[in-house]
Amino acid sequence: xxxxxxxxxxxxxxxxxxxxxxxxxxxxxxxxxxxxxxxxxxxxxxxxxxxxxxxxxxxxxxxxxxxxxxxxxxxxxxxxxxxxxxxxxxxxxxxxxxxxxxxxxxxxxxxxxxxxxxxxxxxxxxxxxxxxxxxxxxxxxxxxxxxxxxxxxxxxxxxxxxxxxxxxxxxxxxxxxxxxxxxxxxxxxxxxxxxxxxxxxxxxxxxxxxxxxxxxxxxxxxxxxxxxxxxxxxxxxxxxxxxxxxxxxxxxxxxxxxxxxxxxxxxxxxxxxxxxxxxxxxxxxxxxxxxxxxxxxxxxxxxxxxxxxxxxxxxxxxxxxxxxxxxxxxxxxxxxxxxxxxxxxxxxxxxxxxxxxxxxxxxxxxxxxxxxxxxxxxxxxxxxxxxxxxxxxxxxxxxxxxxxxxxxxxxxxxxxxxxxxxxxxxxx
Numbered sequence: 001x002x003x004x005x006x007x008x009x010x011x012x013x014x015x016x017x018x019x020x021x022x023x024x025x026x027x028x029x030x031x032x033x034x035x036x037x038x039x040x041x042x043x044x045x046x047x048x049x050x051x052x053x054x055x056x057x058x059x060x061x062x063x064x065x066x067x068x069x070x071x072x073x074x075x076x077x078x079x080x081x082x083x084x085x086x087x088x089x090x091x092x093x094x095x096x097x098x099x100x101x102x103x104x105x106x107x108x109x110x111x112x113x114x115x116x117x118x119x120x121x122x123x124x125x126x127x128x129x130x131x132x133x134x135x136x137x138x139x140x141x142x143x144x145x146x147x148x149x150x151x152x153x154x155x156x157x158x159x160x161x162x163x164x165x166x167x168x169x170x171x172x173x174x175x176x177x178x179x180x181x182x183x184x185x186x187x188x189x190x191x192x193x194x195x196x197x198x199x200x201x202x203x204x205x206x207x208x209x210x211x212x213x214x215x216x217x218x219x220x221x222x223x224x225x226x227x228x229x230x231x232x233x234x235x236x237x238x239x240x241x242x243x244x245x246x247x248x249x250x251x252x253x254x255x256x257x258x259x260x261x262x263x264x265x266x267x268x269x270x271x272x273x274x275x276x277x278x279x280x281x282x283x284x285x286x287x288x289x290x291x292x293x294x295x296x297x298x299x300x301x302x303x304x305x306x307x308x309x310x311x312x313x314x315x316x317x318x319x320x321x322x323x324x325x326x327x328x329x330x331x332x333x334x335x336x337x338x339x340x341x342x343x344x345x346x347x348x349x350x351x352x353x354x355x356x357x358x359x360x361x362x363x364x365x366x367x368x369x370x371x372x373x374x375x376x377x378x379x380x381x382x383x384x385x386x387x388x389x390x391x392x393x394x395x396x397x398x399x400x401x402x403x404x405x406x407x408x409x410x411x412x413x414x415x416x417x418x419x420x421x422x423x424x425x426x427x428x
């Protein structure tokens with residue numbers, strides 16, 4: 001019996017035992033719980049959309065060919081409406097290399113008079129659809145969407161459709177994040193099956209899929225499958241606590257290991273993309289690494305855990321402020337830093353217009369610094385920023401970009417002169 005089957009079986013036994021012991025009171029309680037879930041589903045479903053993407057995808061090289069080729073492909077993901085004027089959050093990887101993006105809206109459900117049982121009918125959306133780019137699919141509406149902006153580092157993208165009065169799901173504003181064991185709902189289009197809802201719990205918080213991975217995720221056992229990417233992870237009040245992003249699986253199907261970008265990151269990226277179209281990153285010019293017991297012993301550090309500054313880039317704000325290699329970071333913006341992901345998380349959410357408040361341990365002394373941040377667009381040092389007309393493809397078989405101080409800072413390079421090699425051709 002698989003893990004999910006065991007869980008369902010145990011829940012069934014628990015509920016059955018409770019119902020037997022408490023009689024009608026317990027049965028009524030279960031009916032109320034079921035009714036609450038149905039009402040919640042009816043509330044949030046119209047704000048979840050299916051994202052249909054026509055994109056360019058790389059195909060594997062055929063026999064005798066040296067390079068891969070591009071082909072047209074279709075991608076189906078999910079999205080959530082966060083503003084009534086047509087702003088939709090999804091995953092960046094869903095819309096990457098898109099030629100055309102369409103969004104299928106979910107009509108509001110029509111419930112029977114008791115307010116609990118769905119009648120199976122659907123009502124038309126109350127929204128005002130603008131333009132002639134909609135296509136009816138039954139009573140659903142499919143609209144063209146444009147990418148307002150995207151952040152590959154956080155895997156969040158913001159889309160816009162021409163509409164108004166749309167239903168929305170609020171991004172959770174509470175400072176306290178999700179808690180382990182909290183009941184959550186995942187909504188999306190797994191395998192293209194739109195408006196699918198699953199239930200589970202928060203399995204863990206602050207989770208990394210691999211050691212030193214720069215992002216922290218919410219882990220959930222709510223069923224997440226291909227097509228759920230970009231859909232909302234909701235709490236019991238219907239607030240968005242995360243964006244479902246990926247799963248770990250040996251089969252390519254749900255094994256109870258789903259991961260979502262936390263609401264705090266989603267909200268920050270959304271505001272940046274809507275305002276500027278890009279996410280501005282705060283850089284101070286340090287390279288950091290995890291402190292291990294062996295590293296601490298070899299370098300005679302005062303603490304055998306945490307995050308150490310391994311290098312301070314010349315001419316950077318960190319060097320000007322007085323930070324040194326071997327300083328151990330203990331806090332950023334008032335938040336304790338015990339591991340590398342927490343440092344990355346705090347820096348990714350820091351407003352570049354505000355100095356970074358840093359505390360470090362140097363020997364046995366705790367030092368406090370206020371470091372001006374350099375704002376760098378997260379796309380600045382991406383491959384897309386290469387000027388193909390000024391690259392070195394024909395001469396050397398490489399994609400190159402001339403270095404400058406800002407690019408060097410973003411890439412963590414000590415030198416700001418020369419050419420940064422982004423990629424090479426197969427025949428280089």
